[in-house]
Structures are given as structure tokens and as C-alpha cells.
Amino acid sequence: MLPPPVQAGMNNYARSPQTIGQRPSTAGGDRAYLPGFLGAYGHQPQDTPPGAHYAAMHNRKALQHQIPAAGIVPGTSPFAVGLHNFLPRMEAYEQHRKLSIGTIHHAAHRAHQILQVPAGQQPRGGVPRHPVATAEPAGRAQKRSCPRMHPLAPFVTPTGGYACNVCRKRDIKRGIKLYSCRKCDYDVCADCYGGRMESEAKEREEREDGRLEEPRGSPVKGPSPSMLRKIQVLLDKRDTLCAHASAWFKKFDGDRDGVLSFTELVDLCARLNSDLQIPGVSDATVMQCLKKFDVDGDEMLNQKEFINLYFRLLLKVKAQYAPVKVRREFFLDKKPGRPDAHYEVRETLGQGTFGVAKRVLDKKTKETRVMKVINKKSSHMDPQELEQEIKNMKKMDHPHILKLFEYFEDYNNVYLILELCEGGELMKVIEDTYTKSRGKKSLTEGWIAGLYGQILEAVSYCHSHGIIHKDIKAENIMLLTKDKTSKNPFETPPHVVLIDFGLAEAFDPGRPFVSRHVAGTPYTMAPEVWNATLSRSNTFGLKCDVYSLGCVLFHLFCGKPPVIARSMKAQDWLKAISVGPDWKLLRHVSPHATQLVKKMMTYSDRLRPTCAQCLTSPWFEVAPNDNIRALGDHVMQGLVDHSRRSVFERTVLLEIATQVHAVSVQEINRIFRMLDTEKQGIISKQTCVTGLAKLGVPQNTAMRAVEAMDMDGDGRIDYTELVAGILCVYDSHLDDRLWKAFSKLDLNGDGKLDRHEIRKLLQCGEVSQMGLVPAQMEIDAIIQEMDTDRDGLIEYSEFKARFSPQRRQ
DSSP: OOOHHHHHHHHHHHHOTTSSSOOOOTTTGGGGHHHHHHHHTTOOGGGSOHHHHHHHHHOHHHHHHHHHHTTOOTTSSHHHHHHHHTHHHHHHHHHHHOOOHHHHHHHHHHHHHHHTSOTTSOOGGGOOOOOOOOOOOTTSOOOOOOTTBOTTHHHHOTTOOOOBHHHHHHHHHHSOOOOOOHHHHHSOOGGGGSSHHHHHHHHHHHHHHTSSOOOTTOSOOOOOHHHHHHHHHHHHOHHHHHHHHHHHHHHHOTTOSSEEOHHHHHHHHHHHHHHHTOOOOOHHHHHHHHHHHOSSSSSSEEHHHHHHHHHHHHHHHHHHHSOOOOOGGGGOSBOSSOGGGTEEEEEEEEEOSSOEEEEEEETTTOOEEEEEEEETTTTOOOHHHHHHHHHHHHHOOOTTBOOEEEEEEOSSEEEEEEOOOTTEEHHHHHIIIIITTTTSOOOOHHHHHHHHHHHHHHHHHHHHTTEEOOOOOGGGEEESOOOOSOSSTTSSOOOEEEOOOTTOEEOOTTSOOOBOOOOSOGGGOOHHHHHHHHOTTOOBOTTHHHHHHHHHHHHHHHSSOSOOOSSSOHHHHHHHHHHOOOGGGGTTSOHHHHHHHHHHTOSSTTTSOOHHHHTTOGGGGGSOOOOOOOOOHHHHHHHHHHHHSOHHHHHHHHHHHTTOOGGGGHHHHHHHHHHOTTSSSOEEHHHHHHHHHHTTOOHHHHHHHHHHHOTTOSSEEOHHHHHHHHHHHHOTTHHHHHHHHHHHHOTTOSSEEOHHHHHHHHTTTGGGTSSOOOOHHHHHHHHHHHOTTOSSSEEHHHHHHTTOTTOOO
């Protein structure tokens, strides 16, 4: 209960809205009683400066220290008695409100300044005293404050403008918010008593809390290209940046005391954000910046501290609006020198029409790979076809498409370094199972379903990127792994990959997927492809690959192709295809499997399903379930670490990921397949976040990790980007890969990385005009973060420490 004099004053105040402060309100809590008891003790607006009100409402302890300093001693005046009697209620309010220490300290400091200023003078910082209506010259409207103006408005509004209480009351509850009613700044606003101002204030609050979307056209789109170039110039030259930051500092250091207070920093940030063409920030964010860059702990920023803040702000703006963008294919360019400098030849695996395949050993990582040597003259291969095949392989980024690691070229040959397929061709598996056993053995449906689903996903990925393979057959499906330990080699499906993109055709974005270039193997060619051989007006599209896949599945079930013509004439093949295969050969197969084969081999491509539709068949439920229910703590920590890595570290990991053998990261492969819900081999960021959340990753962690993985900024997560994101957790050969990456970066071979070498890596994406060239001060910031011995260079031990799974930021 309040003392009787205070309660009486409250009643008087409620009857007189012209009294200072605001009307009593249950929503206002203890703050609504402050004007009432001030009136009960005979206090009037002109008797006490606004700083006392501010301190009384926001800092109970400030009353105990600042009021006596101003000459007001407890018990010497009704006003002082009222203030000190009100302290217990303020203590309860303070515990409920829990304002930040910086806000309270700044409020008390400014209140103390205002209380010590003699009447008629302005305090430091240009904050005016409590405004009083003054007479204006004849012929001009009298400028008065709003009758419901908050008494602290001149204190919290740096421009000295008036703020009506309707606009202010929610802001006091939330902390210091620099809003004001523009109309009240110029004249008495009759609308203040209506609902318009309150609705506008409510709308601002909802928009700030994220409950209300910004109106169209209102969000700031970001810096213009010219502004980004200016930021680039500032980040390239430290002296220029320091001079520019110092100019901002002096401009907003209103009291010339050599430091920026919270209020001055709020004004500066508002103007700076407008100048940089970026969205504004809340006062709470400004307070966080003040605390972060306030090295000496005085809760203000000196010039050196502000320069550091300004530098970090420009770095963040450039990283958000002009990031360094890197793609996997940037690291797959033709390598200089000869392959024998990097690889040791072990044995010849085979020889074909277009070249020789050799097993080789990487001299640094000790990994076994395949080197395909293509002689430019004897292979009779069109140079354009070879170039197109390499280009297609560079674009393909899927765990079930044969990976190209790098390639070399000299006058006579082209050397392709590829994944080693230890299991051999799928055709050989079919022959060993059906031919050698004379039909006594057959492949199990579960094994076929697990293998076949991988191939369907690979072809679906090609189609989503506008690529028709045109030559899908059992010979072009390879097994990366071979189970040498199990007695039953068909117990678990192997990891398979699709190869040979020499006949593939890629379509540019926006171009119809229609082809007239006939290619393929006769017994798996679709009828529309055969029709295209009869007339140039006949065309075919992506679904020719679906027919070929149906032929492969039939071959897997019974050991023989579905249709064989009497001759190589197109008419004979079309007739055989129209008749169809002998479906009795599939009587031992489940109905779901038979139904899938028939749909895929439908004569009309319009009635034929897509690869993604085929993957929804219930037949795939017989495949072994390798889904992951939840990710371990070590994986979650790996995602957290990746989200905190610098762009240099993430680029290094992306380059390493391009050289990782798919078999060595089977756990990541399973995660990728689970996240790829649309089965197109690419995952949207939102789908990836949702998928990680289902695996137990916190929402915020998943969002930050996915944002960090998207290195090319296309809004999607590719396979190699996912591998790079969690490679440090799963790769047992990480140390060897890091050493190889470090050696590749160390251009001069001195065992250390300097500015030039780091810049060379980060510029790989800029050659394709994907972003601005990394600025010099960005490079310096990267070196400073990694350089523990402060010699300006990065040694291998410092480089390696940044990628340790146990590292914490």
C-alpha cells in the first residue's frame, strides 16, 4: 500500500491529465505511480529536471548517489522525501525489469550531468532542459509540446525533439528506444488522444519483434555496386580506413570529450547504416557492440575502439553482400606439370578404344586412384568430345557419379585422375552370377533395390542439371567397393557410380530439353531415340534415360537384355520394342518390381515416369534400411565449428572435399541421401535445415551451419559442400589431406603461407566474376586469427590447428 499522501496525489493526478508524466495504468506497473506521488509531494514539472525522472524510473541506486550530489538530501524537501519513500517499490520494479548495466550506468551519468547544470543552460551533449511553452513572434504558430509528452523526452531524444507519451511508453518498458512522434515535434497533436499514434507504435513494435512483415519496398536491399567498391577501397588501405573512421568519430562526438557515449553511438550507427545502405539495427544491438569493443571497460568508445568497430562492420557488410564465392569446379582445372610427379604407377588395369587405365598411388595421401590415359591421335576421339566429357565430369557433384579429381595434359596425351572402382563393372557381376552358374543363382531383390536406387538418384541428379546421359547400360555402372570379408557378397548393396559421360548432352538453363543428336547402345536405346534416326524432325528428351534404366533393371533380374532385334535397322528395333520383352522371365520377381520395370519401359515417353517418380515406388522398401535416426554430439559440434570458420578455412575444406573418395565418407553419404528428400542430388537450404533438425540438430545451429556450407551462394547445398561441412568429424585421413592442401597453397615452398598465397586461393572464385576480390585487410584479419606466434606468416602447425575436431572458437 502507498502512503496516504501518495494515494491522494494519485487521485488528483488521475483527475488532471495535464499533470506531468502519464496517467495511472495497471499495464504500466509501478511506473504509473511515480507521477502520482510526485504530485502528492507538491512537485511541479519546472521544479525538477528530467534526469531525476529518468533516474527514478530506471535506476534506484542512482537516486541514492546522484540526488544528494545535486544538493537534494533526504528529508529536506517533500520531493526528496517522496523519492526516497518510493525506493522500495523501485527495487521491486528493478528486479522485474532487469535493465542492462550499460543502460543504467549511462542513464545515471547523464542524469548527474543534467542535475548539475544551472537553470537556463544546456547540459553537455546538447540535451535540452525540460521544455516550456514559449511565445512565438506574431504571424507564426506557437510551438508547444504535446500535452501528453513524456517529461523525459528531451533527455532520451538526442535531437531535442519532443516525444509524445503514447509513442514513448512502450519504449521505456523495452529500454532506451529513440522514437518520437514527428507531428508532436511541431505542434500540439490532437491525434495523440486518438488511436492512430498507438496503432503506429504497436505496428513498429510488431515489426521489430518479427510478428509483422515489412511493407513492400521498405526493406533496404543492401549496398549498391558503387558503395561496395568504396568499401573495397577502404578495406584495401588501412590508412584510408582509419582516416574515414576518425572523421565519423569526430563528427558525432558532440561534447568533444574524446569518447562516444551510448546515445552518440546510436546516432552514429543510424547515420552510418543509412550511408552504407544497410538495414538499421536496434539499440540493443548497438549496446552489444559497445560492450564488445569497449576494451578499457568505461562503457564508452574511444577513437581506437571505434576504428576497430568500424573495420569489423565493413568486413561484415562485405561478407554479407559481396562474399567470396567458391565452387567445386574451381579446383578441378588442368594441373601444370606431369602426373608422374604426383602419382606412382602401380599396374595397368585395362585397355580400351579410347585409352589405357592404370592403377596409381598418390605420393602424398597414399590413396589409390585410377589414371585414364587418352592418346590424342590413336584414340580417334574428337577433341571437342573429350573436352565436353571433362566439362561434364567437372560439373557432376554426386556421390554416385564417378568423381574426377584432377587432370593433366601434354602434347600427346590427356591424363584423367579418377576414383578407383574396386568392384568392377556391374555387367561382370551379372555375368558371374547368371552365366557361370548356368541360371542356378540370381541376385536378391534387396541387393538389387539398394544398388538400383543409387543409380536412379544419380540419373535424377543429371536430369535436374539438364544433362542427358544417353548411354546408360550395365557396362557403365561401376562398383566402388567389393565385400571381401563376407561369405555372401550380395548381403549388402555396394556403393555404385555412373560413368562414361562421353555421349552425354548438356542443355543451357532456359533451353528446352530436346535433342536430335542420336547416341547410345542399341539394346538400351529408347524408341524415341530410334525414331530420331529415321527423321531429323523427330526429337527425344530426358526420359530416354528412364527407358535405358528399365532395360538395366530387367537385365539385373533375369541376366539378359529385354529386347534384341534381328538386325541393326531402326525399323527392326522399333518393332521389337513395340512387342516388348518376355515378361514371363520376371515371374520370380515381386509384383512391385515388375510393375516398376513395365512403367519405365513404356513405349511412349509421355506416359513414362521420371526418375524422381520411380524412386517413390514401394518396391524400394525391400532395400536394406541405412537411414540415420540422430546425429552424434561430435557431428553437432562439427557443424558449430564450421559455422564459425573463416571464409579461408571453409575454402580450404571445400578444396579438400573435392579430393575425397566417396567410399571413405559413407556416413556422410547416408546423411546426404536422407537430406535429399526430393532425390535430385541438390538440397535447398530450408530443406537442409529441416532435415538436420529432424536429426537432432538445434534449429539455430542448423541455420548457421547451412549458411556457412553454401559457399557459392546459390541457395542450395551440393554434395561436396555438405562433405566440407562435416569432413573434419568423419575423415580419418584428414591430416594427410591438410598437408597436401597446405603444400599446394605454399607456392614458393618455404613451408609458410603469406598474404599472396592466401589471396591466391580466395581469388579462385573471383576469376569467374562471382564476387569482389578479397580486400587486403580481409587477408590480414585471416592471418591475424591463425598466426599464433605473430610473425605475419602461417606455419603448418598453425594451419593444422584450425581444422582440429577438438578446436573450439
